[in-house]
Amino acid sequence: MTPNFSIKHSCYKVHEVPAIVAMAVYEKDCEEWVDQAITSIRQQTYSDFLYVIVIDGHINLSLLAVVMGHAENDDRIVVVEGAVNRGLAACMNFAIDWSLSLKPTYFFRMDADDFSEVNRLEKQITYLNKHSHVSILGTGLVEINEQNKQVGARVMPQTNRQITRLLPRRCTINHPTVCIRYKVFADGYRYDDALQNTQDYFLWIELAAAGYIFCNLKDKLLRFRRVNDFYKRRGLIKSLNEFRARVRAMRWLKRLTAYNFFYACLVLGLRMMPSGIVKMAYKLDRHILEKFIKH
Known part of the structure; x- marks a missing residue:
């Protein structure tokens, strides 16, 4: 067990379980x-899972009370406590291991x-049970603001060919919607915990290069929080990581073209622009993606 993490609360009574939510x-x-997120999982129509909630470093007592309140009323919830903030990748890797x-x-x-919509888990598991060749399954999502009002939507390419073809230009799986077969982890793959962001993008590239099959459901099974600072300039490190991911995808997936490289440079420049320009670029990007999916 990773020294930085320890089990804070667990009352589960199973020796095997079909699904883990992390x-x-x-x-x-x-x-x-957080209360809404946990509630949405507890209320799923598919109920045979363990919900691993990793507390990544110190949190205030009122936030802890929200998490523990749910855990004490649901034996499916396992609460893990991290001694220090390690980042999303380390938290997910611990939950996996x-x-x-x-x-x-x-x-x-x-x-x-x-x-999560109430039937999210059921729909994804039903699809994967019928399509054994698919290893990574994402879904569409609805974008909501701080008041839970819909402000947009996002549907990704559905087929493995479209998803991998576009990977050098964009991350084509909505990370919070994803379901991954554990065989991928049994084969030794993990998030890169040296990264504090873009961990999912790098993992998709690695898995695509290894030949795993991706798919996206067009169903919008998650409400994604798009807060006020969504369009603010990305930090330099995050922007450079995204650029590195695009270049890696070009190399590893053998799609190093002048257009793909120009696109990567263009996005890097846009990430550093004022929020108004970023917002316009985001809307244009969504429009282009929808056209690509339809054709």
């Missing part, structure tokens, strides 16, 4: 949104400020 909670997370002994089949991601 979520990290940070000091700055909103208590109301800890749960391997329970022999799960499916690993679901959840974020602490989002809201």
Whole structure:
């Protein structure tokens, strides 16, 4: 067990479980949104899972009370405590490693400020049970603001060919919607915990290069929180990581073209622009993506 993490609360009574849902909670997370996120998973129509909530470093007592209140009323919730803030990748890797002994089949991601539709798990598991060749399954999502009002939507390319073709230009799986077969982790793959962001993008590239099959459902099974600072300039490190990911995708997937490289440079420049320009670029990007999916 990773020294920085320890089990704070667990009352589960199973030796094996088909599915794990993993979520990290940070000091700055909103208590109301965390409560909504946990509730949305507890109320799923598919109920045979363990919900691993990793507290990533110190959080205030009121936020802790929200998490523990749910855990004390639901034996499916396991609360993990991290001694220091390690980042999302380390939290997810711990949840993966800890749960391997329970022999799960499916690993679901959840974020602490989002809201899963009540049939999300059921729909994704039903699809994967019927399509054994698919290893990574995402879904569409609805974008909501701080008041839970819809402000947008996002549907990704559905087929493996479209998803991998676009990877050099964009991250084509909505990370908070993803379900991954545990066979991927049994094969040795993990998030890169040296990264504090873009961990999912790098993992998708690695898995695509290894030949794993991706798919996205067009169903919008998650409400994704798009807050006020969504369009603010990305930090230099995050922007450079995204650029590195695009270049890696070009190389590893053998799609190093002048257009793809120009696109990567263009996005890097836009990330550093004022929020108004970023917002316009984001809307244009969504429009282009929808055209690509339709054709």
